[in-house]
Amino acid sequence: MLRYIGSRVLQSVIVVLIAFTLTFFLLHLAPGDAAIARIGGAGDGNPEQLAALRAELGLDRPWYAAYATQLLSVVTFQFGESLRNGRPVIDLIAAALPNTVQIAALSLLVAAVLGTTIALLATYTRVRWVRGVLLALPVLGMSIPTFWLGVLLLMVFSFQLGWFPSFGSSDVRGLVLPVATLGIVCSAAVAQVLATSLLDASRSPYAFTAMTKGAGRWRLLLRHCLRAASIPVLTMIGLLTGALLTGAVVIEMVFSRAGMGREILQGVEASDFPVVQGIVMICAVIFVGVNLVVDLLYPVLDPRMRRAMRS
């Protein structure tokens, strides 16, 4: 068991390392000079100042030295300073991250609950048209752009009905629409995967056995099918982390909320590499972390995997 955990952790670390390397090389392809970008193209930076700035930013060293230095600093969570305003990137992220994670986490909750409910109802019902409608919902949900749904919900619930605020806002009411939007879109994936595996499980030989004992439909689904069917859903949730993070970024822009979305967009527009790299790395770490937890949860759900790990 310990071997399994150890090997998964090691793999996760390697993945993050490679992700860092990829972003490093990408950002080093940059045409143009970051030092000039920092000064803002104001034009009157004298050559000495420029040279000093370059040395400070480490732009005058060969790439492998820069790689090593950056790697060390990233490992210690020092992402350097923003080229735009000189603030430490880590501070920027620390301020913005909680907002984004808040939306992502709440949306995940909504997605899980909503998706599971739809999938369970769709499998439970014997009425064909009800099942058809319920299964069509996820299909629709996966085709809706997140940003558009946000705008739609804004239109109806904020402008027309005035129930919720339309931008900014740090209280709970301001969270409802953003979380609802992202939650609905992500629930589609959960619902579809769960519905398919529940359907398969309900047609399996062991489901038949349960029915020969007199089990009713709810008992069959909840006691026998759900646990086995949840495994692919767990995988899906791990993968969904990426969509949740990017979704949260987009949603922040739709609803004009503070968070990593604003930071990274500003960073992109100003070619502020440290900020962009910092945010990318944090998201990668979160993704890898969540998937690591998912991998560790598999044996909890599926007893067959426990034996495979016990060696």
Add this chain to the structure above:
Amino acid sequence: MAVPISDTVRPPRPGARLLAFARRETVTLAAFAFLVLILLVTVWPGLFAAFDPLRANPSQAYRPPSWPHLLGTDNVGRDLLSRMVFGASASMPAALLATSLSLVIGVTLGVVAATLGRWVDAVITRLLDSVLAIPGLLIVFAFLAVLGNGTLPIAVAVGLAGCVSFGRLMRAEVYRVRSLTYVEAASASGVRGWTIAWRHVIPGAIRPVIALTALDLGASLLTIGAIGYLGFGVAPPAPEWGAMVAEGQRHVADAWWMSVVPGLTFVLIILCANQISRYFERGNQR
């Protein structure tokens, strides 16, 4: 439970088969037809647009969908339908390029990983995992930060991000098909490696790949739309669907159709792509 067929049963005529197919798969065919239409619109916008998408006409501003502006006008009086039609060429080619890139790179990586195995497989899998760990939109942002704004960097970025799913799928499929009994039987019959790959392995793996291609097209379009919404991509006043949604958001009170129409188009296109994907997923046999 195969029923033995007697010698006197004749196979059905080809025409009858086609008709039965059409009746069974009407939805899929309709989806396909719609996508062909979109492709035509992308290639020949002039054929479908009645107005100049860039011509502002303030006196006609904020017209709801009506004649002659079938989809209404925007805040400066531009015909929305024409803008939609010309907007196709901002998003669709980029999505197609992105998906093609994902397909080629992903399939190659997957096949190489599964064929060469062991450490090559391990390296490629870690590589794919790393790309997966970086959310697609952020990859696009990184590209934009480095290369500046433009449709090409966006398409390439989306393509690179998307190759992970193709890579994983192809790798899994090659492993799966290679372990099928009839592939081993072919080898035991003396068939050479390349022939086995061509005749047995590839046809077995091709359906899921096609299904994923359709799915990925929808996903690419969504990402490109989101990027457009956020203000990247083609510069205004050139029409771009995502940007149009953003613009419409500013005028929601006066012209709700400005946001709804482009969004609906996304939904329709992606629904059709998903439908086609599901058709191939179901593995329809003759």
Add this chain to the structure above:
Amino acid sequence: MSVAQEGHPPAADLLDTDGGALVGVEGLGVAYRVKGASVDALRDVALRVERGEIVAIVGESGSGKSTLATTIVRLLPGNGEILAGTVGFDGTDLARLRERDVRELRGRRIGFVPQDPMTSLTPTSRIGPQVMETMLIHGTHTRPAARARAVELLREAGLSDAERVMQAYPHELSGGMRQRVLIAMAFAGDPDLIIADEPTSALDVTVARAVMDRLSLLVREHHKALLIITHDLAMALRRAHYVVVMRSGRVVDGGTSEQISEHSTHPYTRELLENSPHLRLEHVAAAAQTTPRVARELFAPTNPETLLRATGLRKVFRSGHGRAAKELVAVDDVSLAVPAGSTYGIVGESGSGKSTTARMVLRLEDATAGSLTFRGEDVTHAKGERLRELRREIQVVYQSPFDSMNPRLTVGAIIDEPGRAFRLGTARERRAKVLSMLDAVQLPSGFADRRPDELSGGQRQRVAIARALSIEPALVVLDEPISALDVLIQTQILRLLRDLQEEFHLSYLFISHDLATVQNFADYVAVMKDGGVVESGTPDDVFCAPRHQYTKDLLTSAMHL
């Protein structure tokens, strides 16, 4: 052969049939909706089971026997429906009941032992709750009482370590143990009727016998009625009071075991009796003489060359790496010699290593140790072109008629494939060869343009044989070639193989778990257990005068299943 022997219940043991039969099926018609069309599964079926009686329903695939079983408990799949007739159970017509009311009967009044023990238990649940479930659903026991009863039931089913089994997960138990769990589960509600659907087909013969003995014992002790669904007529005649024969959805024959075995005049029943492998085994043992193989002796040369010789073959599978590596010795020191023109049979239960041995002969697996010579040449590590040349001489027929063929290719392309691979002749010559092969396996030439899924199992296996023979190999390895087929088809295919052997001067390496088939078909037999050969010799030596205890056990189990 009467049932009244060896502790089987004599007819007098049956309970009074005073209140009418327990199960009374009349005029039952059931159909499935497949792709819009309605396919009949049962036609005008009648069945009676008295209290305490053991009734067996015997039929081949497609006979409708499993459909009958699932109809009685009203668990037809979604596309199945009852068209006509009554399913009487203790006075109530189950066909007309509401689902809610039928559910109350399931488990409580009718127990069901499902088909495949490997997939019929919920993998994410421990055994204990699964056995207790019936009692909890129907409220017959409180939770602690149910738990105690479950342990009791598992013990009665033959699981001595019942407490540990209660805590175990299904994947931690063997096939035989899982079947016993399923039996315990069926008895949990104390039902009047137990339905057992193919209770032995997934098990090795020694385990199957033990399981059936236990089931019969329990049924007798608790005075239950038992309805056995099986394709094995021999087993049915041995275990049941009354046997019903089904074919193509209809009941074609029925009677007590004695009536069926001694006096039946129905041609289908007679055919089943004559072709039932285990019955033949008994005749062999009883008469202590072999089935005449006169025609074949004429062809066997007096001093045949040894075509294939294996010496000390050993195969070790290693999984994992480093310290956690696990080793599995699948084959340990196996030696055999196949003379040209003969049939060498390897018989063994699952896990005996017989298939792995066959795969090593085919060079689909590398031998970890030992040597393999073909026509005197050492081919143990043959690779590349040398291996391909070897493949011309050694071909294979797989067990599964469907999996071994690419479903997208036509039959003609499938048969042609080896010839194409070796570039034998022009396209036209090969086409003629395909047609002649179809002829040799007695399939019409029109089949060349069909696809595998348009053929029946037996027809597909003929195609597999045609493919293997198309390049005229010297040795054909047959890995359980008839195990997946119905009994009557099995006989046909064996006859075909026999004829082809004479026509093409072939040698066979025949792998099977079925003793009776090997006894009748092979010239030499090797019995394998746990990776090694425990006994070998001519069929007479091995089956009529076995020396090793394991062989003796196998024989007795097969004869008393």
